[in-house]
Amino acid sequence: xxxxxxSEYVFLAILSIxxxxxxxxxxxxxxxxxxxxxxxxxxxxxxxxxxxxxxSSSRGKEGGYRLAKPARKITIAEIIRLFDGPLAxxxxxxxxxxxxxxxxxxxxxxGVMQEIRDYVSNALEKTTIADVL
Amino acid sequence: xxxxxxSEYVFLAILSIxxxxxxxxxxxxxxxxxxxxxxxxxxxxxxxxxxxxxxSSSRGKEGGYRLAKPARKITIAEIIRLFDGPLAxxxxxxxxxxxxxxxxxxxxxxGVMQEIRDYVSNALEKTTIADVL
DNA sequence: TACAATTCCTACTAACCTTATAGGGATTAT
DNA sequence: ATAATCCCTATAAGGTTAGTAGGAATTGTA
Numbered sequence: 001x002x003x004x005x006x007s008e009y010v011f012l013a014i015l016s017i018x019x020x021x022x023x024x025x026x027x028x029x030x031x032x033x034x035x036x037x038x039x040x041x042x043x044x045x046x047x048x049x050x051x052x053x054x055x056s057s058s059r060g061k062e063g064g065y066r067l068a069k070p071a072r073k074i075t076i077a078e079i080i081r082l083f084d085g086p087l088a089x090x091x092x093x094x095x096x097x098x099x100x101x102x103x104x105x106x107x108x109x110x111g112v113m114q115e116i117r118d119y120v121s122n123a124l125e126k127t128t129i130a131d132v133l
Numbered sequence: 134x135x136x137x138x139x140s141e142y143v144f145l146a147i148l149s150i151x152x153x154x155x156x157x158x159x160x161x162x163x164x165x166x167x168x169x170x171x172x173x174x175x176x177x178x179x180x181x182x183x184x185x186x187x188x189s190s191s192r193g194k195e196g197g198y199r200l201a202k203p204a205r206k207i208t209i210a211e212i213i214r215l216f217d218g219p220l221a222x223x224x225x226x227x228x229x230x231x232x233x234x235x236x237x238x239x240x241x242x243x244g245v246m247q248e249i250r251d252y253v254s255n256a257l258e259k260t261t262i263a264d265v266l
Numbered sequence: 267t268a269c270a271a272t273t274c275c276t277a278c279t280a281a282c283c284t285t286a287t288a289g290g291g292a293t294t295a296t
Numbered sequence: 297a298t299a300a301t302c303c304c305t306a307t308a309a310g311g312t313t314a315g316t317a318g319g320a321a322t323t324g325t326a
Contacts, residue, residue: 001134001135001222002134002135002222002223003222003223003234003236003246004283004284004285005234005235005284005285005286006284006285008223008234008235008236009235011236011239011242012235012236012238012239015239015242025301027300027301027302028301028302029300029301037235038285038286038287040286040287040288041285041286041287043302043303043304044286044304046302047302047303047304050302050303057301057302057303058293058294058301058302059292059293059294059300059301059302059303060292060293060294060295060299060300060301060302061293061294061295061296061298061299061300061301062294062295062296062300062301063293063294063295063300063301063302064301064302065302076242076245089134089135089136089253090135090136090141101136101138101141102138102141102142102145102170103136103141103144103145105145106144106145106148106265108264108265108266109144109148109209109265112209112256112257112260112265113136115256116252116253116256116257119249119252119253120222120249120252120253123245123248123249124245124249127245131241132239132241132242132245133241137312137313137314138313138314138315139313139314158272160271160272160273161272161273162271162272171314171315171316173315173316173317174314174315174316176273176274176275177275177315179273180273180274180275183273183274190272190273190274191272191273191322191323192271192272192273192274192321192322192323193270193271193272193273193321193322193323193324194269194270194271194272194322194323194324194325195271195272195323195324195325196271196272196273196322196323196324197272197273198273267326268325268326269324269325269326270323270324270325270326271322271323271324271325272321272322272323272324273320273321273322273323274319274320274321274322275318275319275320275321276317276318276319276320277316277317277318278315278316278317278318279314279315279316279317280313280314280315280316281312281313281314281315282311282312282313282314283310283311283312283313284309284310284311284312285308285309285310285311286307286308286309286310287306287307287308287309288305288306288307288308289304289305289306289307290303290304290305291302291303291304291305292301292302292303292304293300293301293302293303294299294300294301294302295298295299295300295301296297296298296299296300
């Protein structure tokens with residue numbers, strides 16, 4: 001697992017929305033301004049979040065985004081997988097992105113990687129957006 | 134941390150050398166043939182290992198590579214850092230490759246990443262080539 | 267000495283990924 | 297109508313990955 005700005009930006013945006021006291025939708029312009037995120041880039045990431053059911057959106061004036069489910073139902077693991085792929089250090093020990101890699105032959109080394117994968121996976125599956133609010 | 138073929142190939146090569154019963158130097162041609170690794174690409178990686186003091190080499194006929202220090206003194210962590218950079222999931226919690234990232238603002242999330250970094254680092258620092266032989 | 271086998275060094279490259287920017291279309295409250 | 301918003305697609309600069317290519321330097325052996 002390696003985080004890129006995609007995951008990192010998305011966490012800032014989701015947390016911003018989750019913390020917001022306002023009832024309605026939060027426009028991206030506000031989030032981008034407050035968190036200093038590149039607006040047009042964020043638009044794409046927000047769409048991905050909508051399509052995957054984490055956010056719901058409303059167009060037009062008074063539009064924006066809000067959480068489509070409670071913060072405690074959104075795990076850190078899901079978001080990272082969605083934007084930056086496997087949590088595992090190598091795909092040969094990944095559950096969701098499995099494929100054979102050169103390391104696959106070395107069973108002991110693979111075991112070490114598997115343990116890391118299990119730890120990381122467990123830590124991130126059990127941590128939700130609500131936990132980091 | 135994310136492994137590329139660089140680290141993975143290098144582990145195969147080092148293990149191959151470490152397992153070899155022969156006294157002298159092992160030529161790369163032999164390793165590349167046995168492990169089916171791209172020879173000219175490996176040359177570059179082997180040089181990096183030499184320059185960093187993990188292997189010593191001899192040119193010419195009967196030349197090749199051998200370990201420059203005992204297998205139990207070479208940690209998995211060192212090799213991965215050398216070829217694939219930080220063990221941490223994001224550089225804002227990396228010791229050797231630290232820099233500020235967007236996530237730096239979110240202290241709780243950063244804490245989660247820090248714990249992962251600590252676990253991975255510890256696991257890989259204490260595991261050596263000798264352990265995975 | 268000549269040769270063959272090796273490492274050493276540098277340059278180059280195709281394909282892919284990251285991090286955006288750009289322009290416009292569709293929708294909606296006022 | 298208008299302004300503000302999200303939606304969609306195309307494009308691109310720069311970096312990374314995974315090599316290939318060609319030759320220089322070194323060394324044991326015939």
